[in-house]
Amino acid sequence: MSWIGKIGRVGRIVEPASDPPEERVAPPTGVCGSLQLRHVDAGSCNGCELEITGAFSSVYDAERFGARVVASPRHADGLIATGVVTRNMHQPLLNTLKAVPEPRVVIAVGDCACNGGVFAQGYGVVGSVADVIPVDVQVPGCPPTPQQIITALRTVTGR
Amino acid sequence: MTQATYNGVLNLAAGAFLLAAVLIVWRRELRSIVVLLAWQGLALAAIPVTEGIYHHDAALVIVGVVVLVLRAVILPLLLVRAVGTEPHERRESTPLVNTTTSLLITAALTVLAYAVTRPIIALDPSPATRAVPAAFAVILIAVFVMVSRRRALSQAVGFMMLDNGIAATAFLITAGVPLIVELGASLDVTFAVLVLGLLTGYMRATFGGTDLDQLRELRG
């Protein structure tokens, strides 16, 4: 019972939504207001993971814009890739992309994913995500804030 | 109150009475067990109150109120006090019979109770006697709880369930026991609980726990 009271006292903790961004990527057909993503850590330092977790947390609540993270790439409309592509994760990344049904988007989160960041030219590094697979949306920042990530997601979901 | 509502309320009380017993078997957290016991006391009190109102018997209503105060308020409070302060005391450490089995045993006991109380119902098939099996089932379940639990406190709960069951049977078969008898019984239980509370306290002080298996070590 005390829990209900607590819920009542806490109330809504979600940040107020800013109005949707103007520029849109051409969304995959049908993806209006609904975007399931499979997250692939291609070799990240887990900084971006923390921020992504924050973006889907109660405070930023990316779900209100129709974005969700799913377990199986078959259920997904695209990948949300973080980190530089290491040699060990190169093939898995390609496999995962192959497993996503068409039409699909790839969202690269963080400097490493966009341009290699601090790990560029590392001996175990194949390159940035864009070097390996076509990337539709890039979210710069090391790490990007949840707000930036959500804005990027909204450019796809269009909400 | 009309016949129908009387039937309904009485059956409902009996059902809730039995349900509380079943849930006590089901649950393991001592605190929730005590809460369930309070609910059972409420259901128990509902029986004499209903009968009193239906038969226009003031004494029964008073008995009911007394039962309510004692069994739904005071005794649970005492037990809550007795629930250990240290966290590992909060749960019934794995009972001697695992939960699934004890639930099935409870089912068997209930069916048995229904079977053996058929003659009583056949004797005088009034709504009150028709609810007797539930009360009797609670008695059997209480005995089973006392047999199968380790913690002194859950044994105390079992003991009080037993007493609840006896009281309910009395209320249902004879249209209510005299006030003084009920008071005496309830006082006994109160003292029993106080003593148990003390005992558990001492045991915790001595052995650091109220797992009754450890009492075996008392043998010289």
Added chain:
Amino acid sequence: MTTALDDSPTVPAPDQGLTAARQARGQAVLSGGVTAALGVVGVAFGLSAVFGQSWHLRIGWLLPLVGVVFDLGPLGGFFVAATGGVSIAVGIYAVGYAQREHWAAFTLVMLPLFVAAMLLVPAAGSVTTFLLAWELMAGASLVLVLSEHRREAVRSAGVFYAVMTQLGFVAILLALVVLSAAGGGDAFATISAHSGAVSAGTRTAVFLLTLMGFGSKAGLLPLHAWLPRAHPEAPSPVSALMSAAMVNMGIYGLIRIDQQILGPGPNWWGLTLMVFGALSAVFGVLQASVATDLKRLLAYSTTENMGLITLALGAAALLSSYGAHQVAAMAMTAALLLILSHAAFKTLAFLAAGSVLASTGLRDLDKLGGLARRMPGTTVMFGIAALGASGLPLGAGFVGEWLLLQSLIHSPHNNNTLLALMMPLSVGAVALTTGLGIAAMVKAFGVGFLARPRSAAAEAAAEAPVSMLAGMTLGAAACAVFAVAPVALSPVLRQVLAALPTVGGNEAGPALGGYLRLPGIPGSMSPGLIAAALVIAVLVALGLGRWGWRRRPVAAAAALWACGADSLSSKMQYTATSFAEPLQRVFDNVLQPETDVEVTHFAESQYLVEKVTYRTTLADPVERRLYTPVVRAVTTWAQWVRRAHPGSVHLYLAYGALGLLVVLVISR
């Protein structure tokens, strides 16, 4: 005899290979054809007997003193027809199977004999004839079980089966002898005429003995142990005959002797039947749901179904002893329906398992898999059988179980403690049986036939020849009829019900029209309509799925999702063992599995695991608890007896003389 056994099942030398092959083919066709023909005859006679044309035949010279008496009534006709139906399918199937498996001539001869014996049992009209036919059936089945006698497992199974079936025969023998002594005659007709005069004690004795004898034949707990041993080891057509037709003879005996001839008994008879039935059903299905040997699983499922049938019989007896004839008739109808549907889907299941065995040499579900692509026909057949066995709608078993449940929940319970306690518990038992049955069948079909092959042998599986498929198709057709249009059976069932004294008259039974209506109770069901509606609904669902298909990219095939890795090895699949592991854990204290896990570490470090071996053995607990002590006792006793056999002729003569003296003294 010896020549027949030595006739080795190896491929003959190439020079006379052609002729030998043609000869083998001819033999197989002959044997299978005769079997099927016998089946046709059985169906014809059975149906004609069901519809009132009673056959009576007495052959005086065949047996001294009493002669052989055949007397086929509606009840017997029902079982003869059921057996015949099974035999037709098996006969056609055997044509292909015998060639593929290079059956010995001896086996080819015994198959029709076995069928003939089974057809004679329900037709027997006198105690002597019945016992004769019964023993013939038992002997023939034993020989057939032993037909692959070169394997050790087969031999031990044969010994087990021989002992149990003979003990059962002894029980039946005693019972029937006592009965005919009390009933004042050898013919069943005479006995049932005088059955009123039989004393209560005798009735009880007869009931208990027959329950033992027929129960062991029907594979009821605790006398089921021969089933899961003999059925897997026998050649699959024989398993089908035994599991779908022979076990029914036990049920036939229970109905014929205890209900038809002895007439309605005291209500504890029905109670006993219900208890044993419920125990057998739950235990059988529990063992089936954790079994990994396909044929063993099916054998345990036979125990389960016989348990359900016995439960229904008991319910019918109990209810009619309380005068609830309509509900009793429902229960009896349920029993008859279950007998038929079980015969159909169990034949089909064993035949399908047989073609899997013939093509892969595997019975172990943990090694099977991926057959759906390699043996599509067989897979469809087994799917139909499994659906029937799981008692779901569109399955053969559904109508029977539905009726059984209805009869249980509609039993009049007011002011009767026994019924009020018995019925909910039996509903619980039946429900648990159904649920676990679904799990067992999903395991058998899903693990054995779907997914990817788990061994090279399964990889190399090939579809069964036409004749085998044809035999299975018959069974599948029967399943379909029972599942969708039980109305086809209603005249037969009405006739059989009318012939049973324990359940009321002709009109009491439920009406199996297009709608299945319960007598005097608002309740009805229409499997055909459900099937049609379901087809429409599935089409509608497909339509929903096609919504917006124009905007889709072209459909594609892709590799399985391996969590980013390149490929999944077929070793990563769930096996039958792992599939049933949760159930095995839940029912741990009933099944009592013996599991041991060995972890071997690397020599370098005890923190690095080199390999882990997990071994679990599920011995039948009843067998372990009950049979082992008995067998031990018997062996020790046998040791004592052996002491008396020093082998000296004089001593044996002395034994004889002593015996004679004793007899003389007593009979003085």
Added chain:
Amino acid sequence: MSAATELPGLTATALQVVAVVAGAPFVVGGMRQVRARLEGRAGGGIGQPWRDLRKQLRKQQITPAGTTVVFGFAPAVVAGTTLLIAAILPLIALGSPLDSAADLFGVVGLLFLGTVALTLAGLDTGTAFGGMGSSREITIAALVEPTILLAVFALSVPGHSANLAAIVSATADHPGQLVSPGSLLAFVALAIVIIAETGRLPVDNPSTHLELTMIHEAMILEYAGPKLALVEWASGMRLTVLLGLVANLFLPWGVAGAHPSVLAVLIGLVAISAKVAVLAGVLATGEVFIAKLRYFRIPELLAGSFLLALLAVTASYFFATPT
């Protein structure tokens, strides 16, 4: 009866099916929304599942290597059985033309048929997770069956029939039976088994991302695009239909008669929608407070519900109040 009188029953049934098909995603969305609000989030809105469905229906269809027709048709079978159940149940009106074709046992059978189809599909993929999900699902189903049938038994005692219309109308005629212990215990038991059968907390977590904790989700990991849409849709419809069943079994008010007028049908529609909405809200609220049960503690839960169902039967036998 002539076609003229038959027509309303048919239309009501058709309306029932359409309402379930259209409403199920909203039920799921509403439950997610309630949960989001209780967690202090804004939530995706009630229409979110509809958006997901529309999108999935327009996506590419992928056939995993080595799967058979079983995998291909399982979603349609699940959805089909659910649609059929929706047509049979007295949700809006009593006089469904299929009412006499299948009683409560038949409905339970159809429900399990759908479950079996999906389990076979999970095994058919031949992946580790698929088999795992199937094994868990079938185990739970096997343990649910006794409870659900005993609950049916308890419910069929007052109306002396397992026929749905008979039960509903019997309860509507004697509302006094609702406060009897029998029906209360049956209600609790049925609620538990429905939670287990529809894969809600605490038995299964519908929104988990971790394969090892999945039951229902693990079986459908390989589905993509339209087939996935069908599966999700079907599971939503299952939930809706079962909630509607419970609502009308225990609160049978507002259900139109056998040959209803247009107004009655509308009232029935509004009533069932309101009941389902309330039940779904309660369920979602409850789920906020509980965590997923350890898999091998689930048998305890089901044994408990079995006990409750058994008590329900015995109670409704013995408490039979003289009427």
